[in-house]
Amino acid sequence: MPGADARGRTLSAHSESEQRGSAAVARPPPETSSLMRYRDAGVDVARAAALKRGILEAVESTWTAGVRPVRGGFAGVMEFPAGPGAPRLLAATLDGVGTKLHLARAAGQVAGASSDLVYHGANDLLAHGARPFAFLDYLAQARLDPELIAEVVRGLARACREVQAVLLGGETAEMPDTYLPEVLDVAGCMLGSVDPARLLDGSRARPGDVLLGLASSGLHTNGYSLARRILAESGIGLADPLPGTRGSVAQALLAPHRWYGPALEPLIDGGELHALAHVTGGGIASNLERVLPAGVRAQVRSSAWERPALMRWLIEVGAVPEDDARLSFNLGIGMVAVCAPERAAEVSAALRAAGETVQVIGALAAGARGVEWRDD
Template sequence: MSSEPDRLTYRAAGVDIDAGAALVERIKPHVARTLRTGVMGGLGGFGALFELGGRYREPVLVSGTDGVGTKLKLAQELGRHDGIGIDLVAMCVNDVLVQGAEPLFFLDYFATGKLDVDVAERVIAGIARGCVLAGCALVGGETAEMPDMYAAGEYDLAGFCVGAVEKSALLDGKRVQVGDMLLGIASSGAHANGFSLVRRILERAGKPWDLDLGGSTLAEALLAPTTIYVKPMLQLLAELPPHAMAHITGGGLTENIIRVVPATLALDIDASAWPLPPLFAWLAETGQLSDAELWRTFNCGIGFVVLVAAEQVAASSAWLTRAGLAHWSIGSVVPARAGQPRVHIARR
């Protein structure tokens, strides 16, 4: 038989179940602030329950999953964990929103080598804040403590969102036509895309975190949480429905808007129609990025795009102004031409 000193425990192997239980207790108040109609039960079950009820005649469920990429590396290096959870929610709910869906509920996955309850609570509090901003419920998640999988102080995140839309109101791009105009809505920064390139540029520049970028430091500009567009866009859909919408994520301006445009159509975008924010100007100059690389990697100050009929531009623009959303008319839908790129971006 093994002697007493030879006995192993899960805690000795690197997993602290008590720390996990303490985290659940800490996050309960944060989760409670996200509750909405339809949520059944609370934390602790094997599966989260949500009741659609009678709100929809022909509901279509729209789901999305995402992470925040290597923006996490900067948050961990700088010890700024409060906004990264908002990023996680935003990257999922903004995607679901594109098809006209209202985000209903959200789940998160938090993985680390050794659970730091204080850090995890700050991250999950941010997730809850993001859910409040999006109007969806944080119905559950998973905290995984996996020794030897991550270096000390590291963690990873993934998010999962489910939304719903009336089948007749589903945005699938079929309404887009030649002459439609693109209204680009301002981003809050780089959001959560392109950070592998950002980190290489930072290394080249010596990580000047306190560099002034016109009202914020470089660190603040890079870690600004992703804008959540859900509530104003759902209201716009109810009052002045656009023909399509696009979330500017990985692939930047070059690859995202075209995803909601039929194959027979193309986009003509005027990159001088809006001011390039100082963060992107600094990245472009310091990284010696070509325009093509800049537009394909980053949102360049445009986080969300609505495609509207030409006769609706004035009304839609006025509505966005009343909603407090900075925006610009950035281009139009044109016929696709054989042998030509379907997205043309240039400064004019």
């Protein structure tokens, strides 16, 4: 693929299979054929090369002393974070911004939505006690828009600095036959490490443990296909006030994905948490079930917290059935922490002191592995 920069970013067209054997022998074009260049097929390599030079400053702003720059290399290289004592485990997660980008482009907030991808990945690692150390992105359009791509990378770099991960590598692809015009696709892989003694895998969760719900800042990065459809049929625009709030629809829908690391890291270090569930696609129940061991059942009380105005508006205006709402939206809870009942008050106090809004939203009980809603 043409031109990799210092961090291993490549800029390319869609993948093309390599030809071998007689079919690969070059033949002169027929006399009636006109010359055809790569840019005639919709891919401008020179423009892409200029684009990567323009984003390098933002990328390098995330680098630490452990990065080993390879000028013109094909991969990003860095030291694996050293751990005291036992060997460290590698943790990795991959996701995309999704259709939130459509709203972000309309509102001129692409950098913010791109940052969400980093926060999402870092929270996924956090759910297992892992600390992020590197992020790799994938950016694609039918025709690369240099200013837009630069804005995306600035957003990614800003969030990487916040979660203390280096923006190590990436792919910027121009694929006119794959993407619709004006569509932007942003995805990425977050890498982290965790000491085996610190690993959270749900095995410590026990009947009687308390479920602490940490408030979300909005939809985070899930439920936007439904939210966009509701918005389109509501008759109001992104700049209009959201009913029941002092802000606009855009402010509510594009609120950044919350990063829970600063509040939860000390509690993980102190062994206070038995499990963590990052509430992403599938809602509270689907993600909470992922961290439950066999023979343990979660009981979530729907009345334990007040749903944010945005959630209430989407459900009311869209006439969304309750079952669908629970699967599509986080309903105001972005992370669920599981802890021993005798430690719940102290853990809650520590989270509030760190700036989180926390509610006891249920408990674990003996029974078939799963999650049930209590609507009392």
